Amino acid sequence: MPDKILLLPDNIANQIAAGEVIQRPASAVKELLENAVDAGATEIKLILQDSGKALVQVIDNGSGMSDTDARMSFERHATSKIQTIDDLFHIRTMGFRGEALASIAAVAQVELKTKRADDDAGTYIEIENSLVKRQELIAMANGTSIAMKNLFFNVPARRNFLKSNAAEMRHIVDEFTRVALSFPQIFFSLIANGQQVFHLEAGSLKQRIIQLLGHTYNAKLVSVKEETDYMNIYGFVGKPETAKKTRGDQYFFVNNRFIKSAYLNHAVMNAYQQMIAGDSFPMYVLFIDLEPTQVDVNVHPTKQEIKFEDEKIVYAFVQAAVKHALAQFSVTPALDFDLDSSIQHLPSVQQPFTEERKSAAASTSIFKGFTERNQAHFIEPGRGAELRNWRDFFESSEPVPKDSFGGGGSRESAVNSLQMNVEKEGDPFTLPDRRAGIHHSRLTIDDSRFTQLHNQFVLAETETGFILISQQAAHERVIYERLGDAMNGAVATTQRSMFPVTVELAQADCVLLEELMSDLQQLGYMIEPFGKNTFVIQGTPADIEQGNEKIIIEKLLEQYKHFSSELKFSKRETLIRSLAKQQAIKPGQQLTEKEMQALVRDLFSCKQTNSSPDGKPTYLEFKTEQLEKMFGR
Numbered sequence: 001m002p003d004k005i006l007l008l009p010d011n012i013a014n015q016i017a018a019g020e021v022i023q024r025p026a027s028a029v030k031e032l033l034e035n036a037v038d039a040g041a042t043e044i045k046l047i048l049q050d051s052g053k054a055l056v057q058v059i060d061n062g063s064g065m066s067d068t069d070a071r072m073s074f075e076r077h078a079t080s081k082i083q084t085i086d087d088l089f090h091i092r093t094m095g096f097r098g099e100a101l102a103s104i105a106a107v108a109q110v111e112l113k114t115k116r117a118d119d120d121a122g123t124y125i126e127i128e129n130s131l132v133k134r135q136e137l138i139a140m141a142n143g144t145s146i147a148m149k150n151l152f153f154n155v156p157a158r159r160n161f162l163k164s165n166a167a168e169m170r171h172i173v174d175e176f177t178r179v180a181l182s183f184p185q186i187f188f189s190l191i192a193n194g195q196q197v198f199h200l201e202a203g204s205l206k207q208r209i210i211q212l213l214g215h216t217y218n219a220k221l222v223s224v225k226e227e228t229d230y231m232n233i234y235g236f237v238g239k240p241e242t243a244k245k246t247r248g249d250q251y252f253f254v255n256n257r258f259i260k261s262a263y264l265n266h267a268v269m270n271a272y273q274q275m276i277a278g279d280s281f282p283m284y285v286l287f288i289d290l291e292p293t294q295v296d297v298n299v300h301p302t303k304q305e306i307k308f309e310d311e312k313i314v315y316a317f318v319q320a321a322v323k324h325a326l327a328q329f330s331v332t333p334a335l336d337f338d339l340d341s342s343i344q345h346l347p348s349v350q351q352p353f354t355e356e357r358k359s360a361a362a363s364t365s366i367f368k369g370f371t372e373r374n375q376a377h378f379i380e381p382g383r384g385a386e387l388r389n390w391r392d393f394f395e396s397s398e399p400v401p402k403d404s405f406g407g408g409g410s411r412e413s414a415v416n417s418l419q420m421n422v423e424k425e426g427d428p429f430t431l432p433d434r435r436a437g438i439h440h441s442r443l444t445i446d447d448s449r450f451t452q453l454h455n456q457f458v459l460a461e462t463e464t465g466f467i468l469i470s471q472q473a474a475h476e477r478v479i480y481e482r483l484g485d486a487m488n489g490a491v492a493t494t495q496r497s498m499f500p501v502t503v504e505l506a507q508a509d510c511v512l513l514e515e516l517m518s519d520l521q522q523l524g525y526m527i528e529p530f531g532k533n534t535f536v537i538q539g540t541p542a543d544i545e546q547g548n549e550k551i552i553i554e555k556l557l558e559q560y561k562h563f564s565s566e567l568k569f570s571k572r573e574t575l576i577r578s579l580a581k582q583q584a585i586k587p588g589q590q591l592t593e594k595e596m597q598a599l600v601r602d603l604f605s606c607k608q609t610n611s612s613p614d615g616k617p618t619y620l621e622f623k624t625e626q627l628e629k630m631f632g633r
């Protein structure tokens, strides 16, 4: 029997290995952007055709390569970034495997142009199927341009696996956002099919976050910064009101590398406990810096998962740092500053802290760095009390531009819509049926006295006991039914804006908005396409306060996407559910007596009073008899 084992030709071996690194155009975007960052570029441009399927080109003004290096760079395991295995544990660069360019060259046609500052001429290389087709000298500016054309032209099965242009573009924007967030000092631009999508001037992290994640976060970011000898953390978390129903804007970077970590995400979520609804996700962009020896970045082909030497310390540190930051903008003065219970179970926490251990610990560098001021959960006296409740928090001292009202915008319009109803119905104290209160099949509610609890619930006395109303759930129900009626009746009244606002949207959102346009019109919105992914909002429903139109539309689209991915409702049903969710008053919003009366009256004139559109109770009823029993009477 002859022997059967053959060595695979290089180009096939490369193609197979490329599968791990280059799965879609976005993987090439990530690798090429990271190479440009590693090359010390201060300006990086990304050019795409056909969502990267036809072209991904990255142009940088970094170090460039010599002609030999240019050719070498496409060899597998060819890297200038590490030399020994030991170097792997001191990595400060994004790359280290020497695999990215070899992988790209195995599955696409590549053109490289590169020139170092010291060289008179640059090098041009054309490569296809891992084979160099052409190499020549060219005149060019310093830096490097790598163009990857026709991805998977030689692996049709994989090309067929690529998703729609919109889906691939989303992946690309995700990768671009991660790199651009982690290097705000670098200028980045993204041009897709000749149209500029991003133009990000070099600036601060805060500016970069707002450029990339949206103006909604303007004046809504809380700075996180803690330093110890062991590790540092810095970045921003969103104020609780900016938490979203989708897990969109959450970013962890370890030594500037974007990573996915459910464990650290849990640490942040824990820090937000009781400040946001259980089903919403806070925004964060957090950078953790620690000695490269304390992390292993080589555990996943895309480097997006890493292993910490001591994961529990990092968890405790992240959680405490975020809690500390949020405490500075104290929402609830009674925040719990205990470290998470899982930390309490650490052997080091459980064992008795003997004198011997105490002195050993005191001499470690981590202890020394962790002075009281540096300590993550140390709170400077007085700071928290300055902003004691939500209203102060909402009206924080930072100036809020009119078009970036964020979550607060919805408060204004929500409360406004309540006020509108108060005005419509006149002063409740002069209503003829005032003494009789609000009647609903089983309930008679005394409408002369409402109490708001924790800016979240409304307490009302009934003939037989009392009810506790969730202001948010109740208002959602009210808006939902009102919109439902409007959808089936005459077109709602529109108030024309004195200053029409333009809103620019991502491609996918434009398609969505166009789809919803006629229904939105029925509800009183007047929106017109203005070309180039832009829309003009000419008017809004009469009961919505003007000034936040842009945010309202953006948030509406976000909410709509959330609902349509999770629930199977008709387009109209999804739309009115989204609007109700987005316009309703939220917990933390203080209501006047009149607003409470309007809310309760509106709720009890709904067709269905006891649940919000998504099935949560709008109120709980407590009967005097039950209470008496509870008191043993």
Ligand SMILES: Nc1ncnc2c1ncn2[C@@H]1O[C@H](COP(=O)(O)OP(=O)(O)OP(=O)(O)O)[C@@H](O)[C@H]1O
Pocket: 031, 035, 036, 038, 039, 060, 062, 063, 064, 065, 073, 074, 078, 079, 080, 081, 094, 095, 096, 097, 098, 099, 100, 101, 102, 144
């Ligand atoms: N834009 C660039 N400017 C200058 N040199 C570059 C550039 N892109 C690549 N190189 C050089 O080519 C080498 C190979 O790049 P490649 O991306 O394949 O590997 P790497 O970055 O070293 O490691 P990894 O596979 O982890 O990305 C790099 O080590 C670097 O020396």
Ligand SMILES: [Mg+2]
Pocket: 031, 034, 035, 094, 095, 096, 100, 101
């Ligand atoms: Mg690389």
